[in-house]
Amino acid sequence: xxxxxxxxxxxxxxTLAVILMMSAAASPASQPALPLLTQLVMAEFGFFVxxxxxxxxxxxxxxxxxxxxxxxVIAGCSLLSVGFLWLGISLWPGGFPG
Numbered sequence: 001x002x003x004x005x006x007x008x009x010x011x012x013x014x015t016l017a018v019i020l021m022m023s024a025a026a027s028p029a030s031q032p033a034l035p036l037l038t039q040l041v042m043a044e045f046g047f048f049v050x051x052x053x054x055x056x057x058x059x060x061x062x063x064x065x066x067x068x069x070x071x072x073v074i075a076g077c078s079l080l081s082v083g084f085l086w087l088g089i090s091l092w093p094g095g096f097p098g
Contacts, residue, residue: 006060006073009053013080016046020087036091043088050081 020042023033032039054077061070089095 006057047084
């Protein structure tokens with residue numbers, strides 16, 4: 001299978017999610033390892049990359065037909081996109097509590 005942007009977006013999104021989890025971004029009780037602005041930028045970048053990856057995968061599916069692998073990428077990018085959006089809003093001062 002040809003390596004396309006949706007696959008790269010999924011891999012990059014998973015990498016960013018692991019880094020943010022390791023830095024304790026979602027845990028308000030502990031001191032995070034990364035500064036707040038860095039966490040916000042990473043969450044925003046992850047949101048945009050995975051949202052664009054999901055959109056391109058949907059367009060590929062409409063043009064070429066859907067396969068199990070393509071549906072997996074769509075689901076993974078979509079879930080990561082929503083997760084990054086939630087994390088970014090919850091990290092923002094005054095955002096909804098975790």
